[in-house]
Amino acid sequence: MRVFVTGATGWIGSAAVDDLLEAGHEVAGLARSEAAEASLRAKGAKALRGDLDDLDSLRRGATEADAVVHLANKHDWANPAESDRAERAAVETLAEALAGSDRPFLVANGLSDLALDRPALETDPSPAVGPGARRGGTENLALDYVNRGVRSVIVRFAPTVHGAGDWGFVNFLMSAARKHGVSGYIGDGSHAWSAVHRSDAARLIRLGIERAPAGSRLHAVAEEAISTRTIAEAIGSALGIPAVSVAREEAGPHFGFVGRFFGLTMSASSERTRELLGWAPTGPTLLDDLIAGAYGKAAAR
Known part of the structure; x- marks a missing residue:
């Protein structure tokens, strides 16, 4: 597949790009700088210059791809409302570009919305709904596009995706x-x-676009x-x-x-994720x- 990846030079994204390339997929990564572009090209991936506010670049990347992996986020802790606004605009733009194609669209989320008195399950819906919600309510927004011909898949990452070099x-x-x-x-x-190791998270991303049915919620959780x-x-x-x-x-x-x-x-828990995809953290x-x-x-x- 030709896979378009946002956040392609980030902590999780760079590992995901490596895993996708090793599995034989073609990758185009969103690159905000010359250094990011050079890093992607050195791996054998293509680079598309732009950022989360460049909706035309996002639209182009999605239109030209067989699958989209959206991992980028501004993570502006001083102005979370701006991060949420940009996240919702990006997810909506990517999903609109994929509408009616049945192509996979993997969207990242965290577990912070599901601070329950028990381990969260893949069947637990995110309570974040609408533009004013955390991350702009993009988990539910992406899943809404399943009815519009998008194979939306959510990956909820453990609060620590760890490994040497983690920031x-x-x-x-x-x-x-x-x-x-x-x-x-x-x-x-x-x-x-x-918790989950970065290498295991990267492999789950690939399995998600390769195998996960539309509407799946996956948990990148090893421990x-x-x-x-x-x-x-x-x-x-x-x-x-x-x-x-x-x-x-x-x-x-x-x-x-x-x-x-x-x-x-x-x-x-990631029990359902492991059964669905045959994912076994190592x-x-x-x-x-x-x-x-x-x-x-x-x-x-």
Whole structure:
């Protein structure tokens, strides 16, 4: 297939591009800069210059592709409303370009909308509906296009997609630990996160566009629930510093923006995903990566 990928040089997207190419697919990635374009071409992928606000480039990429993988997001933590606006406009543009074609359209989402008192299931609908919702309500927007001839597939990613070079949530937790000299967890640390290795997430993306039926919700989750205290203790062990409780009211100053997520339970089952696609995670666990130094070893004391 000819696959158009947004976020193609990002943390997850770059691994997904590698996996797609290795499987024999042709890839065109959205590139915001000359450096991104050069990186894609060096891998053997094509590059389409543009960004999430360049709706003409998005439309062109989708029109020329057999499948679309949408992973890009502005992630503007200082202005989430702008990120949500851009996300909804991008998903709507891509879906309109695919309408009536029955081509696969894979859209990324996270588990933060499904902070339940149990592990989230693939059958649990996202409560985020409409332009004013988190991420612009794009999970439900994409699924609405199933009735318009689009093979929409949602992939909900664990809050940590980990591995060497990760610049996501765990990297920010490591930075906070280095800054304060302690590895913090909020309250009693009983909140839990799911986790998945980057290589396993990339493979799931490919399987999703190859095999998943229209309307599928997939969970990129290898480990269902790791307590935040366990994560903090592993970070502390890697850095040679103690793990301590941080009061909820101090989470913002201590952790920065990631504190709003570290105090949530974001766990999910992937049993249905594994059965549907034959997906079996094989990458290292989050604790394996932390212990092995994927996020850096002990800081200077």
